[in-house]
Amino acid sequence: MRKEPVKIKEKEVSARIGNFEEVVLGYSEEEALLEAGRCLQCKNPTCISGCPVGINIKKFIYEIAKEDYKAAYFTIREKNDFPSICGRVCPAEYQCRKACVLSKKGSVFASPEAINIHFLERFAGDYGAKHNLEIPIKKEKEFSKIKVAVVGSGPAGVCCAGELARAGIKVVIFESLHKSGGVLRYGIPPFRLPRDILDYEIDYLKKLGIEITLNHIIGKIKTLDELFNEGFNYIFLGLGAGVPAFLGVEGENLCNIYSVNEFLTRINLMSAYKFPEYHTPINTGKHVIVIGGGNTAMDAARCALRMQKMNGITPDTTILYRRTEVEMPARRLEIEHAKEEGIKFEFLVQPIGFNGDEKGFVKKIRCLRCRLGEPDSSGRRRPVPIEASEFEMDCDLAVVAIGLQANQVLTKVTPQLKTDKYFDVVVNPETMETSMARVFAGGDIVGGEGTVIEAMGMAKKAAMAIIKQH
Amino acid sequence: MGLLTKMKIIKKEKLAQNSGIVIIKLEISSPLLSQKAKPGQFVALMLSEQGERIPLTIVNSDPVKGTITLILQEVGLTTKLLAKLDVGDSLYSLTGPLGHATEIKNYGKVILVGGGVGIAEIYPVAKALKKIGNQVIAILGARTKEILILEKELKEVSDQLLIATDDGSYGRKGFTTDILDELLKKEKYDLVYAVGPIPMMRKVAGVTKNYNVKTIVSLNALMVDATGMCGGCRVNVAGETKFSCVDGPEFDAALVDWDTLDKRNKVYLEQEKHICKLHNL
Numbered sequence: 071m072r073k074e075p076v077k078i079k080e081k082e083v084s085a086r087i088g089n090f091e092e093v094v095l096g097y098s099e100e101e102a103l104l105e106a107g108r109c110l111q112c113k114n115p116t117c118i119s120g121c122p123v124g125i126n127i128k129k130f131i132y133e134i135a136k137e138d139y140k141a142a143y144f145t146i147r148e149k150n151d152f153p154s155i156c157g158r159v160c161p162a163e164y165q166c167r168k169a170c171v172l173s174k175k176g177s178v179f180a181s182p183e184a185i186n187i188h189f190l191e192r193f194a195g196d197y198g199a200k201h202n203l204e205i206p207i208k209k210e211k212e213f214s215k216i217k218v219a220v221v222g223s224g225p226a227g228v229c230c231a232g233e234l235a236r237a238g239i240k241v242v243i244f245e246s247l248h249k250s251g252g253v254l255r256y257g258i259p260p261f262r263l264p265r266d267i268l269d270y271e272i273d274y275l276k277k278l279g280i281e282i283t284l285n286h287i288i289g290k291i292k293t294l295d296e297l298f299n300e301g302f303n304y305i306f307l308g309l310g311a312g313v314p315a316f317l318g319v320e321g322e323n324l325c326n327i328y329s330v331n332e333f334l335t336r337i338n339l340m341s342a343y344k345f346p347e348y349h350t351p352i353n354t355g356k357h358v359i360v361i362g363g364g365n366t367a368m369d370a371a372r373c374a375l376r377m378q379k380m381n382g383i384t385p386d387t388t389i390l391y392r393r394t395e396v397e398m399p400a401r402r403l404e405i406e407h408a409k410e411e412g413i414k415f416e417f418l419v420q421p422i423g424f425n426g427d428e429k430g431f432v433k434k435i436r437c438l439r440c441r442l443g444e445p446d447s448s449g450r451r452r453p454v455p456i457e458a459s460e461f462e463m464d465c466d467l468a469v470v471a472i473g474l475q476a477n478q479v480l481t482k483v484t485p486q487l488k489t490d491k492y493f494d495v496v497v498n499p500e501t502m503e504t505s506m507a508r509v510f511a512g513g514d515i516v517g518g519e520g521t522v523i524e525a526m527g528m529a530k531k532a533a534m535a536i537i538k539q540h
Numbered sequence: 541m542g543l544l545t546k547m548k549i550i551k552k553e554k555l556a557q558n559s560g561i562v563i564i565k566l567e568i569s570s571p572l573l574s575q576k577a578k579p580g581q582f583v584a585l586m587l588s589e590q591g592e593r594i595p596l597t598i599v600n601s602d603p604v605k606g607t608i609t610l611i612l613q614e615v616g617l618t619t620k621l622l623a624k625l626d627v628g629d630s631l632y633s634l635t636g637p638l639g640h641a642t643e644i645k646n647y648g649k650v651i652l653v654g655g656g657v658g659i660a661e662i663y664p665v666a667k668a669l670k671k672i673g674n675q676v677i678a679i680l681g682a683r684t685k686e687i688l689i690l691e692k693e694l695k696e697v698s699d700q701l702l703i704a705t706d707d708g709s710y711g712r713k714g715f716t717t718d719i720l721d722e723l724l725k726k727e728k729y730d731l732v733y734a735v736g737p738i739p740m741m742r743k744v745a746g747v748t749k750n751y752n753v754k755t756i757v758s759l760n761a762l763m764v765d766a767t768g769m770c771g772g773c774r775v776n777v778a779g780e781t782k783f784s785c786v787d788g789p790e791f792d793a794a795l796v797d798w799d800t801l802d803k804r805n806k807v808y809l810e811q812e813k814h815i816c817k818l819h820n821l
Contacts, residue, residue, distance in 0.1 A: 246767050248586055248593070248633035256769075285635040287767060291576055314771045316781055323776055323800050325807045332770035340593070340764065346818055349592045349617055350764070351811035430803030477768050479786060 075182055076105040078189050080407075087411050088379045090260045090343055094158070094403075102193040106135040109185050112171055117187060120169030122527030123229075125149045127166055127187055134190055143198035146191060147205050150526065151232035152225075152271045154199055155254060157192025158263050160523050161365075161401045179402055199270050204277065205236075214238055216540055219302040221288045221480070224252020226308030226513025228275060229526040233533035235278035242302070243280060246287035249339065252310055254522070256331075256339040259369050261376075262404075289480030294487075294509060304508045304536050307495060308529060311514035312477025316470055317361070321424030324432040326353050330366045330471035337373050343380065354381050355467025359435050361421055362471030363391040363398035368405060370469040371413045388414040388463070390421060392440055392453035416463075418442070420455055424468065435465040476515060501539075502532035510536060546570055547631040550607060558686035562614040563657055564623045565599075571606035573598075573636050579664035580642030580758065580790060583608070584766035586633040587625070592618045595763045595785070597661045597735075598637060611660035611689070616812045620821040638766050639789045642756075644668045648675065648730035651723060652698070653716050653744055655681040655736025659690050661758055662735050667697040669733075675699050677729075679719050681740065685710035717743040724751040731756070734793065738802050745793035755793040759784045762805055775801050 079095040080086075086093050097105060115128035125146055133142035146153045160166075166187045167173060167180035174181040197203075216239045220227045223245040231241045249255055250272050254263060276282070286292065297305055314329035316322055328336075333352070336342040340350035354377040360370050367389055375387045389408070391398060394417045398405060409415070418440040425434040439459035442451040476493040488496040488505035495504055495511045502510045512528030514520060551567035573583065577598045584593045600609035614620045642665050650669055654662040659680050670676045678698040682688040683706045695701045702719050703711025712719060717740070723729070724747065732755040734744040741757045748755040761773035761784040768786035775782055776797035782788065 246635060247765060248635070256765075285633050287635055287638070290637055291572055291635075312769050313783075314769075316771070316774075318781075323774055323781060323797075323804065325804055329771040332764060332772045335764050335770050341590075345811065346815040348590045349815060351808040351815075353807065429806075430800065477786075479768060 072104055072108050075108065075184075075186055076101045078186065083410050083412075086261065087376055087385065090373075090376060092264045093261050093407060096196060097189055097193045102134055102190060103137070105186050106131045106190055108172075109135065110171060116169045116171060117166045117185070118169075120166040121149075122165065122521075122523045123149045123530055125166075125191070130194060131185065131187070131190055134194060139194060139197045140201070140203060142194040143203055144205060146194055147198070149530075151229060151274070152526070153191050153195025154267050155195075155263060155271050156523055156526075157188050157190075157195050158267070159254075159258060159521075160188050160191075161521055162186075162188035163402050165523065178396065196267075199267070214240075216240065216304070217242070217302045218304045218306060218536065219244060219297045220306045220308060222246075222252055222308035222310055222513075223250035223272070223282060224308055224310050224513060224525070225254060225522040226310075226515075226525040226529040227252065227306065228272065230306045230308060230510075230512065230529035230533045231280050232275055232278060233530055234536065235275070235280050237533075237537055239537075241280045243275075243282045244286040244288050244292075245282060245284050247339065248284055250282050250284065252308070256335045257366060257369070259334070259338055259373055261372070262369065287479065289483050294480075294484055294506070298508070303540070304510065306529070306532055306536070307480070307504070307509065307511040307515060308513045308525070309477060309480060309495075309511070309515040311474035313475045314470070315473045315475055317421055317472060319421055319423045321426060321432070322470070324424050324426040325430045326355060326432050326467045327424060328467075328469050330360075330362065330370045330469050331474070333370050333469045334366065334373065337377075343373070343377060352377070353467060354378055354383060355465075356383055356386060357464040358387040358467045358469070359463065359465040360387065360389045360469045360471055361391075362473075363389070363393065363400060364471060364473075365400045365404055367391075367469075367471035368400045368408050370471050371408055372404075372411060374467070374469065375411055375413060385412050386414075387412075388416055390416045390419045390435075390437065392418065392420050393442065393450060394418060397450045418453065420453060422460070424465070425462075432465055432468055434462045435468060436460060436462050474514070501535035502528055503535060508539075547634045549625055549627050549629050549631075552625070552627050555611065555689045556687040558684060561683070561687045562623060563611065563687065563689055564614070565609060565611045566622070566625075567607045567609050568631065568634065569607050570634055571603075573608050573634070574601045574606050575603045577601040577608055577637040578641035579644065579668045581637035581639050582766075582789065583610070583634055583636035584638060584763065585622075585631050585635070587618060587621050588632050591621070591632060593633075593764055593766065594618045595638070595760075595766050597758070599660045599663055611657060613657040617815050617819060617821060620816065621819075635766070639785060640787075642668070642733075642790060644672055646673050649677070649727070650674045650731045650733065651677045651679060651720060651729050653679045653681070653720055653732065653734040653736065653740075654694075655716055655734075655740040656683070656687070657689070658734075658736030658740070659688075659694070662733060663690055663693055663697070665733055666694060670697045670699075677702070677723065679704070679716045679723075680711075681705070681716035681736065682710075683707065715743070716740065717747050720744060721747050724748065724753065729753050732793075733757075738798060738805065741793065742798040742802075745796065745798070749794050756790050757793040757796065758789045759791060759796070759801065760789075760805070761785075761801060762807065775804075
């Protein structure tokens with residue numbers, strides 16, 4: 071049996087930084103067979119416990135190894151409606167792969183020896199999409215009269231909708247933007263999640279009979295009470311995190327300082343990188359600084375670098391992070407990709423202000439050096455600024471990617487909906503039901519900033535609770 | 541009204557055209573929005589999949605006809621393309637009503653100041669304030685007579701209507717703020733509400749701070765999603781960062797950092813010029 075993990079094929083760096091095409095190319099059939107063949111088929115597969123939606127990983131890998139890709143696809147779909155998406159964006163090294171017995175213990179994330187479960191999931195998902203495999207719907211008569219409104223078409227919303235629809239329940243999704251997908255669309259760049267894959271997976275929902283109503287901002291155009299009055303029996307809120315956090319330092323509102331949400335929304339949702347074919351503009355800079363250590367920071371930096379390249383500017387994009395590389399919450403693969411593409415990293419650095427020119431454009435960023443102190447509530451060592459360590463860096467475009475807060479558009483007009491001090495919606499963790507009867511919630515609106523698959527896990531739980539309650 | 545008729549332009553009127561300024565009025569069918577829209581709120585719209593999302597104030601809503609009315613001046617590519625649409629054409633997307641509605645209550649004596657296309661934005665507020673019993677004085681300003689809009693409509697909803705044009709071609713020669721200053725000098729007012737170009741609103745704030753009168757402005761910051769998600773429209777208000785889209789669009793004029801707003805609104809001037817040229821507009 072092969073011991074070495076099968077490396078995934080990727081586009082050459084030079085071929086990828088001048089465009090927004092997908093970087094990771096996926097396993098060929100031979101490669102997938104080799105990688106699947108490495109799986110030990112453990113008697114007690116620990117990997118499954120590492121999956122927030124409980125995919126039967128052992129089984130689908132076995133099916134791939136037996137060349138029954140169709141079966142593998144259906145095995146995944148029993149638990150996850152979006153294998154081609156999750157196979158691309160799941161931080162597997164913190165989840166299933168970390169739980170794999172082949173992963174060396176004691177690390178924050180999986181070691182390279184762990185089975186590349188996510189790449190195999192992607193292989194099976196893409197196989198299903200390529201062959202247009204349709205999963206049979208179990209329409210149960212008793213549910214045919216129930217209607218559920220799902221607010222938000224991001225990972226939580228679409229997952230909940232999919233679960234309910236497959237049980238035969240009528241679902242209408244309300245999305246505030248002009249396109250569906252939520253953060254999958256506005257947040258994740260096409261070079262990580264190609265738009266045809268996203269469209270395929272969302273179109274699949276329509277095949278299940280789900281209706282998607284765009285341009286409807288619930289809380290403004292309709293209240294939750296109005297949805298109930300229209301005949302919806304239950305409501306699921308997958309509102310997302312929504313509101314970008316800022317540093318709160320001097321000069322932060324200078325021109326060319328973007329929140330990561332704005333930067334990525336312009337590029338991903340509005341296709342500003344195709345300006346002027348698409349009409350939404352975005353600026354680029356000679357010295358781009360991205361602040362933060364999460365996936366969105368990596369995405370923004372890689373977008374910024376591509377924008378530089380596409381505009382004939384010598385790439386110069388730097389990520390500033392308060393801690394060190396180990397503490398970075400981003401997927402390891404994205405950090406590697408960022409490094410390969412020429413993104414520079416400055417660790418243990420904390421911004422304290424920006425300087426601008428007379429036209430109000432940012433020109434410099436001022437920072438302090440940090441050292442790591444005692445662990446904080448997240449268990450990560452806290453960055454402590456070092457006195458008199460101030461320094462400046464050239465910066466004519468900055469992206470602030472330090473986190474998100476709850477969007478209160480809906481919760482503010484719905485006083486019955488209990489929220490916590492972060493304005494996140496409070497739920498019963500067993501059922502995901504909110505303080506309002508028959509209203510459930512999941513994803514970032516109940517838990518700050520999680521991953522796509524964690525949002526899906528919560529949405530699934532809510533869907534099960536709705537089915538059970540009925 | 542059926543699904544197909546939503547977001548369709550059902551009436552179009554050119555309100556003004558002179559020396560490069562074109563102002564268009566559009567009535568758009570949107571039954572749900574027409575029931576929900578309140579004075580002071582706005583919509584975000586797109587013309588095509590390739591288009592920008594732009595915010596526009598809802599000037600009127602008619603729940604019986606199921607329509608909303610928008611008034612726009614041709615400024616950038618999107619407003620120029622929007623002005624080219626005809627009756628029967630549909631928008632690509634239309635979302636709203638966004639932002640907080642104006643607080644409509646009996647303040648007493650209210651002055652509304654509208655400059656340029658901003659006159660369209662004070663109209664629904666004037667109408668609502670008048671209806672609830674306020675004494676309403678409207679001051680309208682325009683560069684020249686031909687581009688002064690909604691004079692008749694505002695006359696109907698105000699107790700007194702005063703006009704200033706930059707070139708003196710109509711009403712008083714000078715600025716709305718000249719008239720405002722004179723009024724405030726003579727008498728005490730309970731509220732000033734102003735919408736117009738940034739320099740005008742800034743001047744209004746400068747005038748009213750001498751008279752200790754509450755002054756509200758509706759800001760026109762650049763937006764993308766307009767639902768609180770991107771923070772592109774952030775403004776400094778009393779030293780704090782606020783989002784125009786979800787915290788506003790109305791703010792206390794005395795607390796707004798006008799300089800930052802003015803500069804941030806000019807971030808994409810070059811791209812705007814470039815893309816207009818490409819479209820021969």
